[in-house]
Amino acid sequence: MNLAPVDYESSSSTLGAEIKLRNLRVGYAEQDVLSNIDLDVKAGEFIALLGASGCGKTTLLRALAGFVPVRGGSISVDGQDMSHTTPENRGMAMMFQSYALWPHMNVAQNIGYGLRLRKKSKAQVASRVQEMAALVGLGDLIHRKIGALSGGQRQRVALARALAIDPPVLLLDEPLSNLDAGIRANMRHEIRSLQQRLGLTTVLVTHDREEAMSMADRVVILNQGRIAQVGTPEDVFHTPANPYVARFMGAGNTLHGVAEIGPSSIDLTLDGETHRLPVPGQDRSGVHFPESQSGPVEILFHSDAARLGGASDDCLSLPGTVLQHSYLGSVYRHEIQVGEARIMVDNPHKMPIGVVVDVSVPATALSLFPAKSQTAVTGHEAATPAAQHL
Template sequence: MDEVGFLQLQGVASRYGATQVLKDIDLSIEKGEFVALLGSSGCGKTTLLRLIAGFNSPSSGTVRVRSRDVAHLPPDKRGMALVFQSYALWPHMTVAQNIGYGLKLKGMPRAQIAEKVSAMQALLGLGGLEARKPAALSGGQRQRVALGRALAIDPEILLLDEPLSNLDARIRLTVRHELRALQKRLGITAIHVTHDREEAMVMADRIVILDAGRIAQEGTPEEVFNRPASSFVAAFMGAENVLTLDGTRDGETFAIAAGPANAATAVPVGGRPLVSGTVEARFRPEAARLYPDAQSVPDAAGIVFHGTVAAVSYPGGHWRHVVMLGLGENHSEILADADRSFAPGERVAVHVPADALFLFNT
C-alpha cells in the first residue's frame, strides 16, 4: 500500500458519551480496492463505516479523500453512497423512482434521470421491473434496487453495511459474486461491513479485522487466514480449537514439551514472535486429521494428540468428531474432521500439521 491512499483515516477515534467505540484507527485504502471490515457485533465496524460516510463525526483524527479533509463535509458532499442493511427503500415509490431518487434530489433533468435509471436497471438485471414497488420484489431484487440507487449518483466510494444479511443463503451466494464482479467492472472503491468470515474472504481484496474498536489485523484474505497475528484473529478466522502447551524457543524452532495428551515435538517458528514458556495453541477442525492409532499418523511436521471420541456428526462432506483429551478435571475437548466416522469411545490420534498450528504466548 502507498503511504497516502485514495481514502485515508489517521488517528480516528469515536465516542458515544463516556463510551470509547473506536480507538486510533489508521487505515489507507487505494482507489478501486474492495475492503471488508470484519468483526463481531459491537466491535465498531458499522460506526467506522458511518464515520467515513459522514453520518458520525470523529472525536479525533482525520478522514481524507484524495488528500482532501472531508471530516467537516455532510454525507451528500463526500462523493460516497451507502447501501443500508435494511435497504431503506421508499415503499410508496416504484423501482425506477427509488433508483432515481438521488438524481432527483440533485436536480437532474427528468430525461437524464430516466436514461440513467434505465441504464442502471439493465446493469443490475432489473429490466421490466421499473413499475413495481418494493413489496412486490424478492429480497435479491430489493438489494439490487438499493445498490442501483447508490450507484446511480456515480459515487467514488461505495459503502456497504451488511447488505446481504437479509438474504437467504442460496441467494446470498449469488449476489455476493454479482456484487464483486460489478465492483471490479466499474472500478469503484468499496468498503463492506460484515460479520461473515466467508463473505469477507470471497469478496475482498483486503480484510480489516476489528476488535473492541481497534484494528486487530489487516491483510489479504490469505494472510489473515493463514498467518493470524493474535489468538483473537485466529479464533475469529475459524481456529476455535484451543489448548495450553509449554515449549522452548531454540532459534527458528519451537520445541513443544510432552503433555498429558501429546508427545514432545518441534515446529518451525514461522516468523511468529514466540518466546519460551506457556503458549496458547489454536487450530481449525478441518486442519486436524484423525487416525486409529499413533503408528498410522504420517511422518510429517506437526503435533499429535491422543484422545477418545466423545461424539460424531456429519455436517456434509466429512465427519466431525468431538475428541476428549486427557482425563478427569484436566481434560479438554477439541473438534477434528475425518473422511470416515470413528465411533464414540474409540481411541484416536489427532495430527495437526505444523503450518496449521497457530501458537501465541499467553
Template sequence: MKPSDQSLAMAPSAPARQPLLEVDRASVRLGNTQVFEDLSVTVGEGEFVALLGSSGCGKTSLLRTIAGFIRPRSGAIRVRGRDITGEPPDRRGMALVFQTYALWPHMTVAQNIGYGLKLRRLGRGEIAAKVRDITALLGLSGLEERKPAALSGGQRQRVALGRALAISPDILLLDEPLSNLDARIRLTVRQEISALQRRLGITAIHVTHDREEAMVMADRIVILDAGRIAQIGTPEEVYNKPASAFVAAFMGAENRLRLQARPADPGESLLQVVCEGSTSALIAPGRPVAPGACLAHFRAEAAELHAAAPLAGPTRGFLVLPGEVGQVSFPGGFWRHVVATPAGSVVVDAPKAWPAGSKVNVHIPETGLFVFPDAPG
C-alpha cells in the same frame, strides 16, 4: 505502535493503488462508550475493503463515521487529500447501502433508483436514461414499475445498490447488505456485487461479520476487535498468517491448546501440551518459539484421526493427542467429531465417521498450528 494505529498500508504482494480515503487517528465516543480511539486506515483507489468483526467491535460505527453520520471527537477524514471531516453526508461523494435497504415503499423500482438524481435536479430524460442503464446492469429490466413489496429480497437488494450507483459515487459503502437474505440468495448476490465492483472499478468498503463473505469479496480485510485493528491483510494473509490468537480463532482456528515451549536442537522448539499426566509433545523443526507458556490454535480440517496407539515420546512435525470420540455429526461433505483429550475437547473434521466411544489419536501437523505467547490471565 498500538494496534489501532495501524493503517491500511498496501501489502507487498498487492498492486500499488492511488490512495483515495484516509481515516487519520479518528476517535469516536457514543454516550459513555468509547467505540474506537486513534484509529487510522487508508483505502486505495478502486479497492474493495471489508471491515470484519463480531457485533459491537466498531465496524459499523467506523463506516458511519466515514459516511458522515457520526462526527469524530478527534482526527480527520480525507478523500484525495481533502479534509471532509465537517462535510455533511451528501457532500462527501459517497453512497451508503443500508442493511435494511431503506427503499421508499410508495415508489416504484425506477423512482427509487432515480431518487438521488431527482434531488440533484437532473432532467427527466437524463434520469430515465440513467435508470435504464442501471436496471439493465443489475438485471432489473422489466421490473421498473414494481414497488418494493412486489420484489424478492435479492431484487430489493439490487434496487438499493442501483440507487447508490446511480449517483456515480467516489466510494460505495455497504453496511451488511446481505445479512437479510437467505443463504442461497446471499451466495449469488455477493458474487454479483464483487463482479460488478471489479467491472466498474468502484472503491468499496463493506461491513460484515461473515468471514467467508469477506474472504471471497474483498481485496483486503480489516479485522476489528473491541474498537482496535487486530490485523490488516489480504484474505490469504489473515487466513494463513493470523497475527494473534484472536485473529486465528476468528478466522476458523477455534481449537485451542495450552503449550509449554522450550528449546530443542538449534533452530527448533519442543512444544509440550500442558495437562496433568500428558506426554504429548511436538518437536517443531525450523520454528524457534520463545520459551514459556504459549497458546496454539488449529482448524478442525487441519487435524486427522487415527486409531489409538501408545505414544513413544515427542513426535517430529506433528503433535499427537490421545482421545475419545464423543459426538459425531455430518454438516455436509465431511464428518465432524468432538473428541475429548487430556488437553480438553477439540473438534476434528474427517472424511469418514468414527463412532462415538472410539479411542483415537488426534494428529495435528506442525504447519497447522498457530502458536502465540500466552497472555497473563
C-alpha cells in the same frame, strides 16, 4: 438473474477514490467507540470490516459516510479532508442493511431518487435509471412496486440506486444479511464482480467471516474499537496476529503446552510428552520464533486442518478419544478428548464414539501465542503483536 456485463468505454462510473484514516476517534455522548484508527484504502480496493457485535465496525462505516461526528483525527478522500464535511458532499453512496427503499415508489423511481435530489433533468434521470436497472439485471422490472419484489430483487434496487450517482466510494452495511443463504452466496460474487469492473472503492461491514473472505481484497478485523489486524483473507486466516483474530477466523481448538523454540525446530510439551516440529522455511515469509518467546503457550488451530490418523514428522500427533460426532454434509465433525482438552476434528469418515484415535495437525496449521490469563479468551490483548505461527 445475473448482473449485466459492463462496457468500460461507455460506463459513466468513476474510478474509486483513495481513503486515509489517521488517528481517528469516534463516539457517542461521552463514550468513545473507536480510537487510534489508522487505515489506508487504495483507490478501487474492496475492504471488509469484520468483527463481533459491538466492535465498532458499523460506527466506522457511518463515520466514513458522515453520519457520526469525528472527535479526533481525520478522514481524507483523495487527499481532501472530509472529517467535517456533510454526508451529501462526501461523494459516497451507502447501502443500508434494510435497503431503505421507498415502498410507495416503483423500481425506476427508487433508483432515480438520488438523481432527482441532485436536480438532474427528467431525460438524464430516465437514461441513468435504464442503465443502472440493466446493470443489475432489473431491466424488465422498472415499473414494478417494491412490495412486489423478492428480497434479492430489492437488494439489487438498493445497489442500483447507490451506483446511480456515480460514487467513487461505495459503503455497504451488511447488505446481504436479510437474504436467504443461497441468494446471499450468489450475490456476494455478483457484487464483487461488479465492484471490480467499475473500479469502485468499496467498504463492507459484515459479521460473516466467509462473506468477508470471499468478497474483500483485504480484511480489517476490529476488536473493542481498535484494529486487531489488517491483511488479505489468506493473511488473517493463516497467520492471525493474536488469539482474538485466530478464534474469530475459526481457529476454535485450543491446547496448552510449553514451547522451547530453537533456530530450526520447536519442542512442544503437552501432557508431559515432547513433540519436535520444524520451524517454517523461507517460503513462509514473516514468520519468526524469537528465543524470548519460549515458555507456556496457547496452541490454536482449525477443525478442518486436523485429521484422524496420518501422523508424520511435520505434524503434531496426539492420542484422543471420540466423544461425539455430527454430519456437516461433506465431512463428519468429531469432538475428541485430548488430555484435559476437548477439540473438534473434521474427517470424511465417521468414527465410532469411544474409539481411541490419533489426532494429527500439520505444523503449518498451528498458531502459537504466549499463554496469558483468561483475557486471552476474551480478546483484551488483541493489540499485542506477539504471535508465532508454525
